Amino acid sequence: MKIPYRHSKLLWSYLFVAPTMLMFAVFIGLPLVTSVLLAFQQNVLGEAVWVGLDNFRRLFADYVFSIALKNTALYTLAVVTQNVLIALVAATLIQSLSRRWQSFFRSAFYLPIVTSTVIISMVFRWMFHPQHGLFNLILMSLGREPIFWLADPDLALWSIILSEVLTAPGTSIVLFCAALDRVPKTLYEAADIDGASGFRKWWSITLPLLKPSLLYVLVMNTIGTFQVFSRVHVMTGGGPGYATTTLVQLIYNTAFRDFNFGFASAQALFLFVIIATISLLQFKFLSTDVEY
């Protein structure tokens, strides 16, 4: 029997999306459902008992969880704020240069991004080394006391934040540059005729028109930074004590060191809720209908 043309066309449409939808169902859709079920179980290495809301009750009473939450919030706030500000300033400066230099600087700032976080973190661990690391050698040559960058519980988290600050926010810079390119030049010409100063032009023309990109960069940065893991895992492993334990590091430890799958799922769902809430708030307060 020959399949009618209309049906074969429809069949091909489904065949085109089938591989993608299959992988999605097996590795994202189904696990998502399982994860919600797991959160209500006491599940150690696959031995499951239903425990209702126990995991969540334990979560809110857990001392380590509250430390991890605080560390992650502080880390995200510091890193995202400085990333967005630096990217904004850098993109504005880059925009004033000639085409050739624009692409040179964009590339220079993007290069550390294509290098894996593991590598960047290993280099910083080396530079933070108490006896032989570059940072302490510079301090000592200036006659200062060496600092225990990653071993001092009061400092360790800030040292990791410092390593983020010293790595340029390449992705955000490139996105801002692209957005600045799209601002119509006639707006600036009009402002010139009105005798507006350089800063005034930036503040009243550039910044408002950049708002959609700003929102996008802010949300993406927040979501990404909230899930920080590699940097912490490579530099300190979450220590000393719990000084640099972040939420994802904690989920990792709960699931794959203690094999407490149920509790880890509750932690992960909580992380999801926090991230979704922050993104929604950012959208609500910053979304705009500026068109140009």
Place this chain on the structure above:
Amino acid sequence: MTERVVRTAAYILLFLWACFTLFPLYWLLTTALSPREAVLAMPPSLVPGEITMVNFRRLFRQAPILTWIRNSAVTSVAITAWHVLFDTAAGYAFAKRQFPGRNFLFWLLIASMMIPEQVTLVPVFMMLDRFGLIDKLQAVILPGMAATFGVFLMRQYIQTLPSELEEAARIDGCSELGIFTRIILPLCKPALGVLAIFTFVANWNQFMWPLIVLNSRHRFTLQVGLQTLQSEFLTDYGLLMAGASISALPTIVLFLFFQRYFISGLTLGGIKG
């Protein structure tokens, strides 16, 4: 006059900041190429005095680095090949074809991009464990094929292609599969480059998931292997940095050759306006 001052200040600031941000990469290479005495010398010298390959030789002797490179290459290439082929097929269907359920399925994929990876870690681990795939490269490859970013990227791109070619081919009697392989795929070349490069780099650099599912030394990918060397060769930073530079090299070379793809990929995947 003031314009020139501002511009010069911009150059100087950007140049200094670029030096700062590129310094870790420079220091990585300097340490890797310096003999041990120089690495631990006091005071350290910022330019390498004597260049040597001794760290690399020691690294190759003491760690199965070639196996790790192979594992990283196999997983990244397999995942990239899958995405290039099937993200384009799905992106084409979502962009140009009409079928019941299209919008719902696409919405599912987009919504899933909001879910942090950590939520599915445990269930996926348990599932792979049940099929005996833990500590096999398939445990990295299979979940890597489920990323939905590429479908979104390809749909955005294919939407900008004119539909006339497709219609003309159909009138000429071209099969539905033929329209995809002979019309759509060739037109997608620029976007495919972007997709391939992004997918490869992301998976080459991937760390957390391989760390979870690979346990034996000879199964590690490069990123996981290097991280374990840290606890093995505590302060032997020459050796560690030699390993790190081997891992950084492919992505840096890719970037230097295909910069334009990286930049356009970011803006294509981003939002309009």
